[in-house]
Amino acid sequence: MAITSEGSSSSTVAAVQSRLLSDASSLIRIRSANPPGRERPVAEWLADRLEGIADGVSVEEIAEGRANLVATFEFGPGPTFLLCSHSDVVPVQDEGQWDPVVHDGRLIGRGACDAKGAVAAMIEACERLAERRGELRGTLILACVADEESDAEGVLALVSHGLLADAAIIGEPTSNIAVLSSRGAVRLAVRFHGRAAHASSPSQGVNAIYGAARFILAMESLDAELIARGSMGSCAATVVDGGSKLNVVPEVCTVHVDRRLGPGETSAAAVCEIESRLSRVADEAPGLAYELSPAGITVEAFDLGADLTFTTGLLSALGQPSPGPIFRAVSDAPHLIAAGIPTAILGPGSLDTAHSNSEFVDVQDLEVAADLYERVALAYLGRAGPHGTPVVSTGR
């Protein structure tokens, strides 16, 4: 896609690029690794950056040292459009990742594509839109939320505090292709209880690790079944913790399971299916008991499809013939959808480099993302639609 400074009024391409690089680099330097989650300095930096540009800026604390940033642009009566991304990043493998470098047209550093590059592009889009306020109506919100990389506390706080939006874009690395479907995830912990015995007389005990092992193999075959069914979901045993001493038949063993959900699969049905395998394992091992509990937040899968008014309007505003491939990772989008807000995922960079020690974003991708965010917001909030009807409507 050609880079254009269209809509950026007096800004030259070079000025746009330097603003984007400067903002993205400043954000990368803020060490907002999650865990433990220290996003408040990001929210404060954004509050300073957007002061005087937005009509309202607020740093909303969600826990000590952790905060969301919400900036509001008021253009009068009309719909509300939300641009949202996240301020936390996964921990670094190498401290040098906090020092962004530009090499070969790439900005390299922790969060370059997931998702501080998207945040920088959203700032640029909002600045341009604020300069074009005469052409707009309604409300534009820029939110940068905490805790996307763990339990989504940031976006959940935003929703529970009464955020109302008619449509939203979540900034995540999608190579600047709008994505309208996403996998979900449900994580479980299964704690097996057997009976301890001297390891020299194993038959006197009930070995919890053997129970766990049978369950782990059942999860492996469940994953194969999902593939055979054509599901976009998956199943993996990811953490095992059991046994206490070399010469003791283990009494307890815990297994964590990460079950990804494809569109059409619900977390409730997925948990039922795992439970039925679990009870089979227990039936085959007299004396073995188990407890099943959630481990981490559950996120449902979604597919907005291409036929809703929102999605067709969005794709036409972007000049994109069809939605991009399903988003493989977890994002904050399902939480907005659960709150009734039609949401697409769109942002610069590729998921392939996110979370890696060579995370980067192409500088050109940042410029394209800023253009796309501006274009979608203009389509949604522009006065250009017939009789003030937004070009992109949710149909609600």
Ligand SMILES: [Zn+2]
């Ligand atoms: Zn992300």
